[in-house]
Amino acid sequence: MLGRTANNIFWMFRYLERAENTARLLEAAHRISMTRGGDAASEEWKSVIATLGFRPAYQAVFPDYSAAHVCDFVLRGKGNAESVMWMFETARTNARLCRSAITGEVWEAVNEGWMTLHDLLARPVRESNLGTALAAIRRESTLARGATHGSMIRDEVYSFARLGTFVERGDNTARILDMKYYVLLPSISYVGTALDTGQWEHVLRALSGERAYRWLNAGRMDARSITNFVILDERFPRSLAFCFDQLRENLASLALLHGGEGEANVLIRDADQTLSQRSIDDIFDQGLHQFLLEFISTNRLIAEKIGQDFRFID
Numbered sequence: 293m294l295g296r297t298a299n300n301i302f303w304m305f306r307y308l309e310r311a312e313n314t315a316r317l318l319e320a321a322h323r324i325s326m327t328r329g330g331d332a333a334s335e336e337w338k339s340v341i342a343t344l345g346f347r348p349a350y351q352a353v354f355p356d357y358s359a360a361h362v363c364d365f366v367l368r369g370k371g372n373a374e375s376v377m378w379m380f381e382t383a384r385t386n387a388r389l390c391r392s393a394i395t396g397e398v399w400e401a402v403n404e405g406w407m408t409l410h411d412l413l414a415r416p417v418r419e420s421n422l423g424t425a426l427a428a429i430r431r432e433s434t435l436a437r438g439a440t441h442g443s444m445i446r447d448e449v450y451s452f453a454r455l456g457t458f459v460e461r462g463d464n465t466a467r468i469l470d471m472k473y474y475v476l477l478p479s480i481s482y483v484g485t486a487l488d489t490g491q492w493e494h495v496l497r498a499l500s501g502e503r504a505y506r507w508l509n510a511g512r513m514d515a516r517s518i519t520n521f522v523i524l525d526e527r528f529p530r531s532l533a534f535c536f537d538q539l540r541e542n543l544a545s546l547a548l549l550h551g552g553e554g555e556a557n558v559l560i561r562d563a564d565q566t567l568s569q570r571s572i573d574d575i576f577d578q579g580l581h582q583f584l585l586e587f588i589s590t591n592r593l594i595a596e597k598i599g600q601d602f603r604f605i606d
Contacts (some may be wrong), residue, residue: 297390298452299604304386304402305440305456307379312433313464314376315426317343318366320498322422324490325359336494337362343471346372359419367425368413376429377413380406383436393449394440401439405432448549451542452602458542459595462535463588468498469522470584492518499530519580520572532587536564539594546602554601556594563590 321340325333338357341350344366353371354361368377384406387399408428417425437457444450472495492513496502505521526533540560547553575583598604 294605295603296605297393298448298602299599300386300390301393301449301452302456302598302604304383304390305437305453306460307383307386308402308433308436309457309460310374310464311376311379311383312430313461314344314366314379315429315433316500317468317498318363319423319426319430320494322359322363322419322426323497324494334358339471340366343467344374345467346374349373359422360416363419363422364416367417377409380409380432395443397439397443398436401432401436405436408432446545448546451545451549454538454542455598458535458538459591459598461530462532462539462591465499465522465530465532465535466584466587466591468495469519470581470588488515489513495522501528501530504528516572516576519575523575524567524570524572533567535591536560536567540564543598554597556597556601559590559597560594563594 317340321336325336334357337359340362341347341357346365349372350362350365353365353369365372365375367375369375372378384402387394387402391399409432412425412428440450440453444453472491492515493502496505496518499522501522504527505518508525508527509517509521521528521531523532525531526537528534543553543557543560547557
């Protein structure tokens with residue numbers, strides 16, 4: 293496979309996954325902000341901008357953190373080089389550039405998703421329609437992923453699609469956790485309060501893990517058990533452990549097809565083994581923030597090594 297095609301597939305699925313995660317984050321913030329007023333609601337929207345890394349670009353356009361401004365900037369803002377609309381448009385461009393490598397079902401899912409969102413986000417989304425718009429973003433990303441699972445043979449194209457998905461998903465999960473720990477809580481004295489518990493529910497909702505967590509941890513809602521679930525539970529498809537496991541498996545599949553391993557294989561194998569040997573107590577002893585920064589850095593390095601090993605070309 294040409295490095296250019298591999299790069300297009302990898303980034304197409306990164307952008308689809310990132311758009312879906314952005315919609316989940318907005319949905320959770322919207323739900324919480326409806327139960328609060330004034331400054332508290334504004335802080336929730338501010339945390340969304342910080343989590344996505346948009347703060348400098350956003351502040352250059354808007355002076356406040358109202359729901360209308362934040363949602364418009366994140367979903368379709370012209371001053372935002374990574375809005376949801378831009379991500380779907382770039383994913384569609386990548387899909388068109390490598391149409392011979394993907395199935396007709398995948399192309400149709402991505403193209404129809406772009407057309408749906410192009411119409412839906414042509415104008416600012418009213419708060420009364422925000423839930424419908426966010427559900428549409430999640431649905432279109434899910435349809436593209438479902439078409440990939442259901443129609444593509446398990447060859448190297450499929451492996452690059454999965455690598456893009458899980459590099460992006462691991463990065464998003466770690467950033468959402470890190471934002472909760474260091475930005476949302478006013479001070480350490482709030483640990484264990486109703487505010488703290490509500491914010492952990494915010495994290496679980498943003499990751500679509502609230503129901504699964506409650507099934508597995510009836511009656512418990514504390515930082516240690518939630519972080520254990522989101523970081524180390526390999527049954528949860530958005531946990532850091534699950535993402536690393538999937539990266540290792542798909543890089544191993546590519547090594548078999550290419551007749552040898554690259555640096556990315558060695559890196560993910562070591563990282564996956566190290567993570568699997570850690571307990572949540574080890575992570576808290578190290579410091580959750582420090583652990584998450586290390587995870588994000590390692591995840592970014594794995595993505596870079598994948599690009600180098602398979603000679604990605606823009």
